Structures are given as C-alpha cells and as structure tokens.
Amino acid sequence: MPLAETPPLLRLTDVSITHPDAVRPTPRAVSLDVGLGEVVLLLGPSGCGKSTLALSLDGLVPHALPATLDGTVEVDGLDTASHTVAQLSTRVGMVFQDPDAQLVAGTLLDEVAFAVENLLLPPDEVLARSERALRRMGLWEHRSWNPDRLSGGGRQRLAIACALAMDPPVLVLDEPTANLDPVGIDDVYAALAEVVAERDRAIVLVEHNLDAAVGLATRVVVLDAVGGVAFDGPTQAVLRDHADALDAMGVWLPSATLAALRLRDGGRPIDPLPLTPDDLRDALEPDERDAAGAALLGGAAWQEGAEPPAVRVRGLSVTKHRAQILRDVDLDIPAGSFTAVIGPNGAGKTTLVQAIAGVDEPPAGRIRTAGLDPAEASPRALSARVGYVFQNPEHQFIAHTVFDELAHGLRLRGASDDEVRPRVEAMLDRFGLTERAQAHPFLLSGGQKRRLSVGTALISGGAGPAGPSLLALDEPTFGQDRARASELLTLLRELHAGGTTVLIVTHDLQLVAEHATHVVVVADGQVVASGRTVEVFADEGLLEGAGLRLPPVHRALRAVSTVAVGGRPTATPSTTGPSRDRGDGTIAPQRTAVIDPYAPLPPAPAWRFLHGINPLALIAATAPAMIALVFTRDVATPLAMLLLAAVVLLVGARLPRRLTLGLAAGVPLGVAVVGVGFSLWIDPAQVSETAIALRVGDWTLRTGAFAIGFATSLRLAAIVMLAVLSGAVTAGPDLVRAAVQHLRVPYRIGYTALAAYRFVPRFSHELDVIRAAHRVRGQGGRGPLARLSRSWGYVVPLLASAIRHAERVALAMDARAFGAFPTRTERHVVPLRRRDLVFVLLSWAACAAVFVVTPTLAPTL
Numbered sequence: 001m002p003l004a005e006t007p008p009l010l011r012l013t014d015v016s017i018t019h020p021d022a023v024r025p026t027p028r029a030v031s032l033d034v035g036l037g038e039v040v041l042l043l044g045p046s047g048c049g050k051s052t053l054a055l056s057l058d059g060l061v062p063h064a065l066p067a068t069l070d071g072t073v074e075v076d077g078l079d080t081a082s083h084t085v086a087q088l089s090t091r092v093g094m095v096f097q098d099p100d101a102q103l104v105a106g107t108l109l110d111e112v113a114f115a116v117e118n119l120l121l122p123p124d125e126v127l128a129r130s131e132r133a134l135r136r137m138g139l140w141e142h143r144s145w146n147p148d149r150l151s152g153g154g155r156q157r158l159a160i161a162c163a164l165a166m167d168p169p170v171l172v173l174d175e176p177t178a179n180l181d182p183v184g185i186d187d188v189y190a191a192l193a194e195v196v197a198e199r200d201r202a203i204v205l206v207e208h209n210l211d212a213a214v215g216l217a218t219r220v221v222v223l224d225a226v227g228g229v230a231f232d233g234p235t236q237a238v239l240r241d242h243a244d245a246l247d248a249m250g251v252w253l254p255s256a257t258l259a260a261l262r263l264r265d266g267g268r269p270i271d272p273l274p275l276t277p278d279d280l281r282d283a284l285e286p287d288e289r290d291a292a293g294a295a296l297l298g299g300a301a302w303q304e305g306a307e308p309p310a311v312r313v314r315g316l317s318v319t320k321h322r323a324q325i326l327r328d329v330d331l332d333i334p335a336g337s338f339t340a341v342i343g344p345n346g347a348g349k350t351t352l353v354q355a356i357a358g359v360d361e362p363p364a365g366r367i368r369t370a371g372l373d374p375a376e377a378s379p380r381a382l383s384a385r386v387g388y389v390f391q392n393p394e395h396q397f398i399a400h401t402v403f404d405e406l407a408h409g410l411r412l413r414g415a416s417d418d419e420v421r422p423r424v425e426a427m428l429d430r431f432g433l434t435e436r437a438q439a440h441p442f443l444l445s446g447g448q449k450r451r452l453s454v455g456t457a458l459i460s461g462g463a464g465p466a467g468p469s470l471l472a473l474d475e476p477t478f479g480q481d482r483a484r485a486s487e488l489l490t491l492l493r494e495l496h497a498g499g500t501t502v503l504i505v506t507h508d509l510q511l512v513a514e515h516a517t518h519v520v521v522v523a524d525g526q527v528v529a530s531g532r533t534v535e536v537f538a539d540e541g542l543l544e545g546a547g548l549r550l551p552p553v554h555r556a557l558r559a560v561s562t563v564a565v566g567g568r569p570t571a572t573p574s575t576t577g578p579s580r581d582r583g584d585g586t587i588a589p590q591r592t593a594v595i596d597p598y599a600p601l602p603p604a605p606a607w608r609f610l611h612g613i614n615p616l617a618l619i620a621a622t623a624p625a626m627i628a629l630v631f632t633r634d635v636a637t638p639l640a641m642l643l644l645a646a647v648v649l650l651v652g653a654r655l656p657r658r659l660t661l662g663l664a665a666g667v668p669l670g671v672a673v674v675g676v677g678f679s680l681w682i683d684p685a686q687v688s689e690t691a692i693a694l695r696v697g698d699w700t701l702r703t704g705a706f707a708i709g710f711a712t713s714l715r716l717a718a719i720v721m722l723a724v725l726s727g728a729v730t731a732g733p734d735l736v737r738a739a740v741q742h743l744r745v746p747y748r749i750g751y752t753a754l755a756a757y758r759f760v761p762r763f764s765h766e767l768d769v770i771r772a773a774h775r776v777r778g779q780g781g782r783g784p785l786a787r788l789s790r791s792w793g794y795v796v797p798l799l800a801s802a803i804r805h806a807e808r809v810a811l812a813m814d815a816r817a818f819g820a821f822p823t824r825t826e827r828h829v830v831p832l833r834r835r836d837l838v839f840v841l842l843s844w845a846a847c848a849a850v851f852v853v854t855p856t857l858a859p860t861l
C-alpha cells in the first residue's frame with residue numbers, strides 16, 4: 001500500500017478513453033490512486049484497455065494518439081490533459097513492449113543521455129544522470145557498446161535505464177518481457193527488483209508473465225472485458241480470493257495458481273491457493289510433489305508408432321547474410337507428435353522450422369518433410385502437406401477480404417466455386433469469423449488475425465477436412481491473453497488428436513510442459529537435445545547450459561529430477577552459462593546475460609586522419625569535385641580524380657577488408673561493363689571518330705563511341721568513389737550532430753532521420769519474411785509480370801509494418817521529452833577546427849589541379 005502520509009503520485013478519476021470509430025470506451029470509468037512505494041500490477045483480458053490506460057498516464061493519450069479522454073488523470077499534481085507529454089516525461093517514465101522500437105542512438109551511453117539531453121540540462125548533469133541509470137541497471141561497463149550487441153533482456157534493461165535517467169517519480173512498464181526468452185525475463189526482473197527495493201517511486205506494470213511479476217507487485221488492479229475495474233486490492237487477496245473469476249475472465253494467473261486449480265479439479269484441493277512455486281511445493285506432501293509435477297508435464301499421452309518420422313533432417317547448415325545460423329543439424333520429428341522447438345533468442349529456432357516447412361529453401365537432400373524435399377517440391381505441393389503460421393499474421397495476408405484469404409489456397413489448386421464456398425464457410429464458422437467474412441484482414445483484431453492465419457494454413461491442405469499433415473507455428477500465443485491462447489491451444493490439441501503433427505516455436509516453457517509431447521532444444525545453431533518432454537525436462541543442467549529455465553512450478557517441484565535423458569546421467573546445473581545456482585536450489589540471473597552471445601563482435605577500433613575530420617568538412621571537400629565531374633568531357637580528368645580519391649581513402653581510412661576488396665574488384669569491372677553499355681547506346685552518327693575498334697559478326701564498336709562510353713563510366717566511378725570517401729568514415733549520429741550544430745538543421749528532423757535509419761536493417765528483414773510468407777501461400781510464377789505482381793503484394797504488409805514501427809518509435813521518443821524545447825543539450829560537440837579548414841582547402845587545391853592539368857593530357861570528347 002502507499003507509504004503513510006504521502007499524497008498519491010497518480011490519481012485517476014472516472015477515466016474513460018474512446019478510440020476513433022470505437023462503439024464504447026476502453027477503459028471505462030476507471031478511478032484509482034497510486035502512492036509512493038506501490039507496485040501496481042494491471043491485469044485484464046485482451047481489448048479491455050490496459051495498454052491504453054498505461055499510455056494515458058504520461059499524456060501520450062490523448063496528445064500523441066487520437067483518442068477521446070473523459071475524466072481526469074493527474075500525475076504528481078499535474079493534469080495530463082492540460083500538460084504536454086514533454087512536461088509529463090519528467091514525472092512518468094515509460095518502458096514499452098518492444099525494446100528495439102525505443103532505441104535511437106549508437107551507444108548505450110548516448111541512448112540514455114538522449115532523454116536527458118532533451119531536457120536542456122547541463123552536460124555534466126546529463127552525464128551524471130546517465131551514469132547513475134546505467135550503473136543501476138548493471139550496464140555501465142558496456143556503455144560504449146552498440147545496443148545491438150545486447151540480448152533482448154539487456155536492451156529492455158537499457159530502456160528502463162533511459163526511463164530512470166529522467167528521474168520520474170512514476171515508472172510505467174507495458175508488457176516489458178513480451179519479446180524475451182526466460183533468461184531475458186529473469187534478467188529484467190532482477191533489475192526491476194533493485195528499483196522496487198528503493199521504494200522511491202510508484203510503479204505501474206502491465207504484464208502477462210505473473211510468475212515474474214507477482215513477487216514485486218504490492219497491489220493488483222483487474223479490468224473486466226468492457227474496461228471497468230473488476231477488482232482492486234492487495235496482490236495476495238485479489239489473486240487468491242478471485243482466482244476462479246479471473247480464470248473465467250481469461251486473465252493470466254501465476255502458474256502455481258493455475259496448477260493448484262488443475263489439481264483441485266483432479267480431487268486435490270489446496271487452501272490457500274499458492275501464488276508462487278514455493279507456495280505450491282510447501283502445500284504438498286513430499287510424496288505428492290512428484291505425482292503433481294508429472295501430472296503437469298508432458299502434454300497429451302504419447303504412444304510410439306512404427307510409421308516413419310514426419311520430419312527427417314540430416315546435415316543441415318544454413319547461412320544468412322554471411323552469418324551461419326544452423327550448423328550440421330540432425331533431427332527426427334515423430335509423426336503425430338506435438339513438438340516444441342525451444343532455445344534462447346537468436347539460437348536458430350525459427351530458421352530451423354522455416355527450413356523444415358520450406359519457408360526458407362534449404363539445401364537439397366537435407367530435409368524430408370511429410371514425404372517431400374522442401375528444396376525441390378513446388379510451393380503448391382508443399383502447402384498441401386505442410387501449413388506454416390508466422391508470428392506476425394499480417395505477413396502472410398494477401399487478399400482483400402477474409403473470405404478470399406481463406407479461399408486463396410483452394411483456388412490455386414483449381415477448386416471450383418461450388419467446392420470453395422462450403423469449405424470456406426465451414427472454416428469461418430469454426431474460427432468465429434463469419435460476421436467478418438467481407439472485412440479486410442488487416443482490420444481484424446489481434447486474436448481474429450491469429451485465428452485467420454491458422455485457418456489459411458489448415459484449409460490449404462488437401463481435399464479432406466483434416467488439412468495438412470504437418471502444421472508449424474512460430475510463437476502461436478505471442479501477444480494473446482490466456483483465454484485466446486487457451487482457445488488456440490485447444491484447437492492445436494484437437495488437430496494433434498486427429499493425427500496432425502504439430503510443430504511450434506515458443507519461449508513459453510510452461511506451454512511446452514502442458515502441451516508438448518516432444519521437445520527440441522536449439523542453442524548456438526545446433527540441436528543440443530531432442531526427445532520426449534518428460535525426458536528433456538529431466539536434464540535441468542542441459543536446459544541451463546542452453547540458456548533456458550525449467551518452468552517455475554516444475555523447478556520447484558523437481559518432479560523429474562531423477563530421470564535421465566536418452567539414457568545419459570542427469571546433468572548438474574551449469575554455473576558458467578547465463579545463470580548461476582545460489583546453492584539453495586534456486587537460480588539467480590547473471591548480470592552478464594545482457595550480452596547477446598550470438599551478436600557479432602564489432603571490428604576493432606581504428607583511427608586514421610580521415611576519422612578526425614568533421615563530417616561536414618568531408619562533404620564540403622568532395623561535393624564541388626562531384627559536381628564538376630558531371631561537366632567533364634575527357635578521359636584523363638575522371639581517371640585522375642578516381643585514382644586520387646582511392647589513394648586518399650586507402651591512406652586516410654582503415655576500411656573493412658570486404659569493402660576494400662569490393663572496391664578494388666568492383667570499380668574496374670563496373671567501369672568496363674558500364675563503358676561498353678554506354679558505347680552501345682551512343683548513336684554512331686554523333687561520333688566524329690568512326691574507326692572500328694571491335695567487330696563481332698554484325699556488331700561493330702567504333703573508337704569514338706568507346707571513348708565516350710569509357711569516359712562516362714569513369715565519371716560515374718569517380719563520383720561514387722568521392723561519395724565513398726565522404727561517407728566511409730562518417731557515423732550517422734556525428735553527421736546529424738554536425739548538421740544541427742553548424743547548419744542549424746532542426747534537431748527534430750535530424751534525430752527523427754537517425755531513428756528511421758536504425759530501422760533500415762529491420763525493414764530489410766521484414767521484407768524477407770513477407771516474401772517468404774507469400775511464397776508459402778503459393779504466390780509463384782516466373783517472368784517480369786509475375787515478379788511485379790508479387791512485389792505489389794508486398795507493399796501493404798510492408799507499409800503496415802513500417803507504420804507500426806514508426807508509431808512505436810515516435811511514442812518512445814515523445815515519452816523521452818523529444819521536441820520539448822526548440823533546442824537541446826548536445827553532450828557531443830562536433831567542432832569545426834583548423835585542420836578541417838586545411839583539409840577542405842587542400843582538397844579543393846588538389847581537385848583544381850586535376851581539372852586544370854588533366855584536360856591537356858587527353859582530347860575533349
């Protein structure tokens with residue numbers, strides 16, 4: 001409860017929020033006070049308005065997001081409706097679900113300092129606050145790293161550090177662990193526990209992982225399906241006294257509580273209901289613990305059959321973007337099994353399953369899936385036997401209505417309208433989408449999109465009602481409340497019971513324990529274990545070594561601690577991996593888990609004189625020459641300029657070896673190819689020199705045409721080399737800072753562009769995923785028209801993804817006071833020094849000499 005004699009830091013009075021085109025507000029008529037020292041856990045089913053309510057606490061609703069707010073929200077005495085987001089950002093720190101959508105800078109220190117710089121604080125104060133926040137999150141030693149080197153948990157801790165650096169009395173976290181593996185979740189909550197222990201602020205937490213949150217929360221507020229407050233009180237009282245009601249509402253509960261409810265249904269009541277695994281263990285007699293653990297583990301009953309495996313993988317290695325993702329994988333997946341592929345973030349789980357399903361074409365002869373080689377089978381033949389559901393349903397939508405989305409696969413196989421309509425209508429009814437049959441798939445709710453994506457995978461399989469013989473799903477319960485997750489898992493269990501082999505990628509080991517008959521453990525691109533769930537989960541040391549944790553309930557009960565995996569002795573818990581044993585049977589997270597073990601190390605820092613030149617000086621030194629080259633008409637000038645730029649670049653900058661070799665091989669080849677191309681394009685009648693340089697059959701290359709084409713290609717090559725010279729050693733943040741400081745470019749434009757630049761790699765990845773998704777749906781064909789048609793189909797999902805990401809980044813930047821003032825503190829000054837002026841003058845002099853002298857060495861063309 002709030003600390004005594006202190007006014008509430010948050011006060012909500014009859015708060016209702018209505019989104020555009022919504023028929024009713026969600027949340028609705030919410031009133032509550034939150035005081036200093038409280039940790040409020042906000043629960044409720046999907047669509048009740050939890051995240052919307054969280055966004056209203058710092059004014060993002062209604063200032064940044066279009067919605068009507070009725071009632072009042074006061075933060076530390078300020079009415080959010082009458083104060084800007086920037087003003088409120090010093091009172092409320094926001095941490096969002098996606099850590100990647102909150103990052104805009106190139107180092108950890110710059111990331112944290114970004115928020116404080118927006119407040120116009122002195123540079124010394126900016127650095128002091130940033131250091132305190134990074135030390136509090138255990139990240140100070142890595143302050144010079146690029147955030148991309150952190151694990152998911154590390155990046156989320158960095159986001160918390162950004163919020164703490166603003167020194168707000170209220171901290172709001174909206175699903176901060178939704179994208180994390182078990183180690184990342186433990187890592188974030190270990191950091192949050194340190195913040196909570198200080199009791200120097202109020203915390204509002206929207207979370208579905210109650211095993212991690214219940215130990216920190218002092219109070220629980222539950223919203224019902226229409227957004228009203230259903231329950232509000234101390235954590236234990238709400239979760240214990242109203243467990244059955246919460247279960248009926250589809251609200252997530254602690255796994256120990258859900259386990260106790262299942263045991264009660266089986267005839268073993270436990271009173272009071274446990275909230276933690278230790279509570280559950282203590283409530284059971286020693287001889288009951290193994291039986292209880294076994295009852296909660298292993299999924300459906302499994303009887304080994306004589307039929308061949310549904311999937312056979314031998315010697316599979318996969319390399320993407322010059323990085324090896326999978327290495328020499330051997331694997332069998334039993335036919336009719338419910339198999340879960342688990343492992344830490346970046347281990348290669350999705351790559352493995354996508355290769356099995358033919359989403360990413362594997363090497364020929366390495367995989368046999370449902371009797372087919374995915375590398376050789378046509379998309380249409382493969383989709384008849386294998387269904388694949390992507391983590392983001394929107395990636396695989398290709399039609400303009402829900403009906404056509406389901407009908408697409410049937411029509412590809414030539415089914416008649418008389419066959420298509422009844423099958424689609426049956427699938428619509430099965431997934432509760434009949435009333436949305438004519439709606440655009442992108443306009444469905446999150447749960448409806450997920451159901452539609454599963455329906456598209458099922459309906460495409462064969463002519464029978466059973467659908468494909470293998471159904472693969474990537475994170476099928478991601479972002480869903482317990483009711484919707486249970487609904488989907490019930491469907492998967494029904495399909496499994498009917499003989500379908502189900503294959504899922506998931507971080508949720510509780511889901512695995514309850515539903516999977518088999519488990520595949522992937523770590524560092526290799527399969528480190530596979531087998532029955534009960535056997536793999538027995539080897540806790542193996543899981544720990546792979547960066548995983550047993551589900552909390554099973555870790556507490558130790559139900560399978562004496563079982564061996566595949567005949568091997570049970571391994572002991574690892575003490576060198578991402579966790580360590582405290583010695584009392586519980587696991588404490590290592591702070592080194594912030595490092596992503598699969599992230600490539602950055603190249604060793606190198607400095608040469610070009611690295612110390614102001615980015616604007618580099619542009620000023622090269623831009624005039626690039627412009628002048630356009631008007632040259634001889635061969636010697638662009639050739640000399642090309643050689644001069646190459647020498648300066650090689651001497652003045654330490655380029656990556658790949659780039660150096662690429663320039664050395666690519667520039668001469670490009671000059672030759674482009675030169676010949678221009679030579680063929682030039683009208684011979686316009687050439688004064690008509691001597692024949694080369695004749696092949698009826699094709700003739702004239703000397704004059706070749707000279708003009710060669711000069712044109714040299715001009716282009718010289719311009720490209722000068723552009724490389726000006727940009728090869730220029731960091732994006734430094735260029736933005738230099739433009740803001742010296743050219744008076746509005747910093748809001750510069751830093752917005754910088755945030756967009758960080759999205760480019762993600763944009764490329766999204767495009768790859770969308771291409772793969774459309775190929776899975778049978779969007780094939782060859783020739784330019786087919787390629788154009790496919791490319792047009794990528795536009796809508798790619799645009800939707802870009803817009804969503806841009807919105808999330810914009811919200812994160814607004815929450816960090818971006819744009820609060822006309823100027824901001826620039827802790828990094830990018831000065832224009834005397835050596836910059838000298839470099840520019842010397843460059844101009846060298847270029848002028850080239851343009852004056854070289855035209856005399858070759859005739860003008």
